Amino acid sequence: MQGIKQPAAAGKESRKFAFLVHLRSYREDLKHIARPLGWLPDQFYHYTLGKRPLRPFLWSNVAIGADGDEASGSIIMVPYSGRQLLERPRQMLPIVQDAVDLAVSKGATMIGLGGLISPVTLGGKLVAGRATYGVTNGNAFTAVTIFRRLQRLLDEFGGFRPTIAVVGATGSVGSLLCKMLAAQERDARYLLVARNARKLDSFCHEVSRQYTSVSMSTSVRMDDVRHADIVVLVTSDAGSLLNPSHLRENCIVLDATQPRNASRLITTLRSDIQLIDGGLVSVPSLRTNKIGRLGLPSGISFACMAETMLLSLSGHNADFSIGNPGLEHAEAIGQMARKHDHLGFKTAEDHTFGKPQMVRLPEMVC
Template sequence: MSTFAFLVHPRADVSHDLARVWSPLGAVPSGALEWGLRHLPVPPLTLGTVSRPDEDGVAGWLVVVPVGARQMLHEDRRWVLGKVESAVDLAVSLGADVVGLGALTAPVTAGGRLLRERPGVTLTNGNAFTAQLTAQAVRRLVGQMDRPHVAVLGATGSVGSCVVALLADDLDLGELTLVARRRHRLAELAEQVRSTRPGLPVHESTEIDAVRDADLVVVLTSSTDALLRSEHLKPGAVVLDDTQPRNTDPALTVERPDVLVVDGGLADVRGLDVRADIGLPRGYAYACLCETMLMAFDGCTTPAVGDATVAHARRMQDAADRFSHLGFGLAEPLSFGQPLAAGPWSAHELVGL
C-alpha cells in the first residue's frame, strides 16, 4: 500500500492552531508567533498520523508547514515556497509516496506547479475531490429549493471552474452568477456554461455585490480575511463556504439569523483512525485530505497539480466508491464547525435528500 502525507498550516488564528501542536503555544499572542515563524528557523513538524483498520502500520502523516495564513499570502514568495518545499522534504523522509497540499499551500504554489519534482513522489492539490464533494453539497442544498439563483464566488479558480463544469450539465437552476477577479477567464467560463446550458441566464461579475440576489452562494475564494458579509446576502440566503481559512464572516451567526451557512468540502471518514486535531469533529476530514488518501490507496501515480479537471474528479469519486468502507462520502453538514440545529435546514433534513 502506498503511503501519503498531507500538508497543513496555521490559519487565521495562529495561536489557536499551533496549540494543536503544543498546547502552551495557545497562550502566546498570534502576532508574536507569526514574528517567530518568520524570523526563527522553525522546521516543519509532524502533527499526527492516519491509519486504516484493514491495513497494518501507518497509512499517512499530517505535516505542519510553519507559516501562518496571512504570511502565506503576503510574505516574500521565495521564503514561503522554501517552507513548503521543506515540509514536502519531511513528508518524503517519512516515507510518503503521495503528498497533498492543504489550505493555502495549494494556491501559493500555483496548485503545486511551482514545487520541484521528486522521483517516486506524486503530488496533489486535492482540488478535484474538493470540487466533487462541493458539487454534491450544492445538489443537496438545491434539492430544498425551487429553481434557485446560484452564485459561485471564486468561479474561475481551480476548484471553482471544476465545480461549475460538474454542475452545468444537470442542475435545474433559475439563474447562475459567476464571480471572479480574472475578467477574461470569467468571460470564457460563462460562455462555456451558456453553450452547455442554452437558455440558462448566466451572469458574470468581478464584484462580490453581484451575489446579493442569489438564493445559494458557493464560496470558493482564497483569502486570509472574511469576504462575505451580512450586507452581501439577501433575506433567507444559503451559503456553502468551502474555504480554509474561512471566507464568510462569523458575525453572520448573530447579525443574520435568517441566513444559513454550511461548511463545505467535508467528508465522512469514520472508518479511518485520524490521530491529529485538524480542527474538525471526529470522523470528519477535508476533501483535499481525502483526495490525498484516495490517491495513495488507489495507487494513483499521476500528479494532480494546477487546475482541477472533471476527469480527475470523477476518478476520485470512483476511488471513493471503492473505498467506501472507510468513508469518503459527503459528511453530515456543519455550520461554523457545529452540527446544524433542528429545523427546516437541520442535518437530518439535508442528509435525507
C-alpha cells in the first residue's frame, strides 16, 4: 500500500492494542463505576476535579474473537471531558502522553485515539513517531463507514438529486469523506461547511480541480445546512451544535461526532427528521464489559476504535491515520475490514443516540 509504512509481520502474541477515551459526561460515565457518582451534577465535577491533575487509568479490558483469542487490549480513560480537553490543550497533552505510556506498559503495540483526544494531539502527530508502538486517530475507517452508509442512502434516493452538507469538511474525517464522495462522481450536490474560510476554499478548489464533474459549494455558516437533504456532522468544534431550526423538512442527519454535535431536541421537536449515528460498526466478536461498550449496545463499536482493532488484528504496529488520512488509508483499512469480516467490521444497523432505529426515507424520494 503506497504511502503507508508497512511494519514487519506480527504474531498473535503482539496483537495487543489500546484505545484512549475521555469522559463524555462525568455523571453518565462515572455512574457505571458507582451509581451514587451519577447523582452529582457535571458542574460539581468540573469545579472540584478540574483544578487538580488526574491520572489516566484502565477503564476496561477488551478482546476480539469467539474466545477472545484473536486480539486483546484495553480502553484507557483520560478522566476529563471533551470540553476540558479542547479548552486546555497544553495542560491536557502531558496527561494524554501519560495515557499512552500506560497503554504501552500494558503491552499495547497499536494505540487508537478516541473522541477529542485526536484533535488535541493534532490528529495524533504529537504522540506518534515512536519505534515501539503505532498510533492511529481512527479517522480513515470512520470516513469509510460514513461513506458506505451514504452510498446506501444515495442508492435508495433513486432519481432524486440530493444536496449533501458535510459539516467539518476540512477536518481529518471530513476531508477524506469529501474526497471519497467526489471520486464516486454520484449525481449529488455537496455543500462543504467549516470555520476557516481560506482553508475551506482551498480544499474545495483542490477537490473540484481533480474531480471536475462534481458540484461543490462552501459555507462557514451552520445556518446554510438548511438547504441540504442530508447533513453529515464530522466536526470537532464543540460550538458547532446542530439545532432543529437548522434543518429543512424531511432532512436526514448522520452525526459521527463524539461528544455529540446534534442536539437531542432534534428527535423530540422534529418528527420529520431522521437522525442516524454515523461511524458505527458491527463487531459481534467484540468481548468487553458494560462500561467498555462506551454507551453502545453489545457488539457495536465506534469506527475509530474498530480501526485500532483492525490494525492490531492485521499485525500493523506502525503509525497509520495521522493528521488527515488519504484515499490510500481508506483503501488499506477497507481491505483489512474485508479480510476480517468473519469477525464483523461491517457498517452497523442504524442507531439514534446509541439505540437501534429504523430509518425511513422522506416521502419525496420514496
